[in-house]
Amino acid sequence: MKAGPSAIRVHVILLGTAAGGGFPQWNCWCPTCRAARITPDRALRRRQSSTAVSVDGERWFLLNASPDVREQVDCLPAPVPAGVRHVAVEGIVATDAELDHTLGIVLLREARHLQLFVTRAVRLILEQDSRILPVTAAFARVEITEMQLEQTQALPYRNDEPSGLTIMPFAVPAGPPRFAREQKPGHTVGLILRDESSGGSCGYVPGCGQLDQNILDLLGDTDLVLFDGTFWTDDELISLGIGDRSAREMDHQPISGPGGSLSQLAGLSRPRKVYTHINNTNPMLLEGSPERATVERAGLTVGADGMTFSL
Numbered sequence: 001m002k003a004g005p006s007a008i009r010v011h012v013i014l015l016g017t018a019a020g021g022g023f024p025q026w027n028c029w030c031p032t033c034r035a036a037r038i039t040p041d042r043a044l045r046r047r048q049s050s051t052a053v054s055v056d057g058e059r060w061f062l063l064n065a066s067p068d069v070r071e072q073v074d075c076l077p078a079p080v081p082a083g084v085r086h087v088a089v090e091g092i093v094a095t096d097a098e099l100d101h102t103l104g105i106v107l108l109r110e111a112r113h114l115q116l117f118v119t120r121a122v123r124l125i126l127e128q129d130s131r132i133l134p135v136t137a138a139f140a141r142v143e144i145t146e147m148q149l150e151q152t153q154a155l156p157y158r159n160d161e162p163s164g165l166t167i168m169p170f171a172v173p174a175g176p177p178r179f180a181r182e183q184k185p186g187h188t189v190g191l192i193l194r195d196e197s198s199g200g201s202c203g204y205v206p207g208c209g210q211l212d213q214n215i216l217d218l219l220g221d222t223d224l225v226l227f228d229g230t231f232w233t234d235d236e237l238i239s240l241g242i243g244d245r246s247a248r249e250m251d252h253q254p255i256s257g258p259g260g261s262l263s264q265l266a267g268l269s270r271p272r273k274v275y276t277h278i279n280n281t282n283p284m285l286l287e288g289s290p291e292r293a294t295v296e297r298a299g300l301t302v303g304a305d306g307m308t309f310s311l
């Protein structure tokens, strides 16, 4: 990350930092959801997992499109448009086909022309299993670019002009969505986003079952890491009596303890490191909690909606 406004090339805005269901989740009265409703200054509300990136601060790419996309797009900085209709979203890059990351695609159908960047495996799930793509395509032209694992490719604007941004998807350990009939390589990826002219880069991994050395090396070479902050402990849902699967069984590496993501990410010296995709049960959501202090002592940040970074 370079200092000073003149060096800013890429704007990154956290549009939603909660996992599926948002925070508080509509039907949940766990201790953190309770706090978000009853003592709101102890716990900021959060929309579902999505991030926006832009080079010029006007034309944006969404990293995942959440069910909260309408309100999220409304938060994007952009000049007052001259025309009657204006689409500030130039494209959507999806890291998987989960509902919290793709329901927003169909909700952007009024755009008339959408660009979508996905792996072949994600494309097939969106076409055949959730059917989000055929439904959206009944309303809008959906131009799909298949991303190849470990290959860097350009992110053009809708008029084909280069944005200067590139993306490189890499497979992360995780299962496919539970509604997927097949498990094909690339159904869940992380992204390395890079600005070609400044070299500024961001690693985006909202869902990851386990950080391995390959992923740590990729993330360690970036300026900003946005990483899976779903669960604090492996038995979080089980101990609250609201689930029977561990965090790892749900393909989310817990943050705390030996083998947690916090100790691994703390070892990366170059990037700024921020947790996102935070489940509503995660106690680090509480302002002033011991868990929040533990994250900050390790040099990481608990993401909140609206947080903005410049690369």
Ligand code: MLT
Pocket (backbone or CB within 6 Å): 019, 020, 098, 099, 100, 207, 250
């Ligand atoms: C996940 O992050 O594991 C999925 O989004 C789960 C879900 O959508 O219920």
Ligand code: MN
Pocket (backbone or CB within 6 Å): 019, 020, 049, 098, 100, 207, 277
């Ligand atoms: Mn999710």
Ligand code: ZN
Pocket (backbone or CB within 6 Å): 024, 025, 028, 029, 030, 031, 032, 033, 034, 280, 281
């Ligand atoms: Zn809750």
